[in-house]
Amino acid sequence: MITIPYLTALTTYFSYGLLFAFGQLRDLFRRIIDRWNSSNLQGYAPICLGLEDFYIRRLYLRIQDCFGRPIASAPDAWFDVVERYSNDHNKTLKRTDKIRRCLNLGSYNYLGFAAADEYCTPRAIESLKKFSASTCSSRVDGGTTTLHAELDECVAKFVGKPAALVFGMGYVTNSAIIPVLIGKGGLILSDSLNHSSIVNGARGSGATIRVFQHNTPSHLEKVLREQIAEGQPRTHRPWKKIIVVVEGIYSMEGELCKLPEIVAVCKKYKAYVYLDEAHSIGAVGKTGRGVCELLGVDTADVDIMMGTFTKSFGSCGGYIAGSKQLIQYLKYTCPAHLYGTSISPPAAQQILSAIKVLLGEDGSSRGAQKLARIRENSNFFRSELQKMGFEVLGDNDSPVMPIMLYNPSKIPAFSRECLKQNVAVVVVGFPATPLLLSRARICISASHTREDLARALEVISQVGDLVGIKYFPAAPKKEHQEDKMVKLD
């Protein structure tokens, strides 16, 4: 539940209204001026219909320099950001040759595998020499190497399911699997804040989609009961299949899913559970096995577990884990497996080595250290930010922490001021988030040291004062009293 000061809500609406009004005014003048210069495209249909691109042209392009910043090094704790300039008020941006060394608070680098690692990188280079950069074929044709077979088994064992299947791209894993699992006559119940890959897959499947309130098992139960009682639309026949899709950690909120309650509801009504662990696999849980381990849910209760390797393993690609029959079925039907290129061999080797490091099979305890460090870092950073008076979302132990900005003008202000002080943050606004609730999303990594975090806190505090986002009163400091006591001696 997000708490907004009432005045901030009003000023945010007013700012959006003003931006919208100015955008419409500029569009009006553009239309008038374009009438004067007639174009020779009579009879052609317009590329964009009506208002479709209004948001991009009039709101996004004004602050384009805060998004899509090119980087010139690996996304480690510190990285190089390329500076850009614009001569026409951000409509086009040109790169310069200058780079800035910035603290990276935006990459999904939860365990620090994004940079060169002493165990993973030599092995990835070796597999690059042995298997080359791409398999140049889909899994069924000639794209299954020994690495792929080993990776499938390794992922299944790591996640705790009988079998798994790995794909070359994370987004495609969701959007190609869901249409194969369910079709017309089925029901998909999806959390209101699910990722767009799930929404795409659900729309592509042809099943009926119903949305339940974010992370609210009671509302899920209510919707389930209603839908089971009504049956399919118009014919009212019973549903062929019901799948409930939830995510492990919601990337925009930093919240953990209420998995035990949701699994209990699904068991009661005999619905399948599809868990998308894109952000939680490898990052939470005592041994990094994700949300099921953290919340104590038996993996046999979750029917289909999906995840990606982009965030914690420093690679690319996605996986699906489930029963042997499910994976066998997917191998026959899923287009991503039959037609899509299989995952690149060095990427596969990186995942294998990363999992080995996590489990301690490389002979060192670096995996356990990384997991402990990310937990400590996240909890420390979150509690410090909250003490300073920021509104930070997310549960404890979650490495994703959004800081609420609300006002659309604070989005570029926060981003640019932080960049001036060499801290790179990711800011998100409408329509990726609800209208009022724009935020700056911080992703903590195991490779951030205490000094890095202290510097980040200092910069964010200064910028927060400048931009005015400390919506809560700061907690009083206790150290001053102790100093005084020492001096009295």
Place this chain on the structure above:
Amino acid sequence: MREKMENNLMYVRAEPSIDLNKNTEWVTYPGVWTIYIFIVFFSWLLVLSLLGCSPGMAWTIVHLSHFFGLIGSEVCVFVELESISSVMGRYEQVKPLMGRLCALSGAEMGYARESKSTAMLQFFLARKKKPVVQEHCVLVGIVTYIFFHWKKGTPFADDQGIYNGLTWWEQIENGKQLTRNRKFLTVVPVVLYLIASHTTDYENPMLVLNTIAVFVLVVAKFPHMHRVRIFGINGEH
């Protein structure tokens, strides 16, 4: 301490809504009604300060614009140009320009609105012998009519055009009729009508226009008018 602050009235809770349409899901958040009333009041002050007309005139302008939402914001330009021209006495120069704008916007919309718009314009011009114009009602009316009942679709392309045939009014709260938000938004033009007609002392030209305006606006918001396009105006291409 945070709990104490939250109990204070100055903080409100924003519950995430189930509405998938990002264009309209914000109407369930706190503060929307207040800001709508505030923007109406603010535009009244703007009109009053920019044009120096009487308060009653300003309210009529605010209200009328609810109705005169003929062909998009071009009408704003008409009115502004017209008022400026009549004030500065260069009536004749501006008239052909506005005639052309009428024709252009009529052609753009693809309907035979040209004749209707020029007729409206003649009526408007004929009436305007005094330099003061009732811009406020015109402004707010134009704005709300266009954005609630004329412009269709959403300002971003993420939803792949699902709502392209629906106006904003038809999109809010997934098309559910007679919710609290809809009732509130229906009452606002009526209240504006009362204020406008009271402050102009029910004088004749303004009263007729105000009445037509409130009639059009309130009828457009009836549940029976959901997805109804009279004579195919503003319908699908």
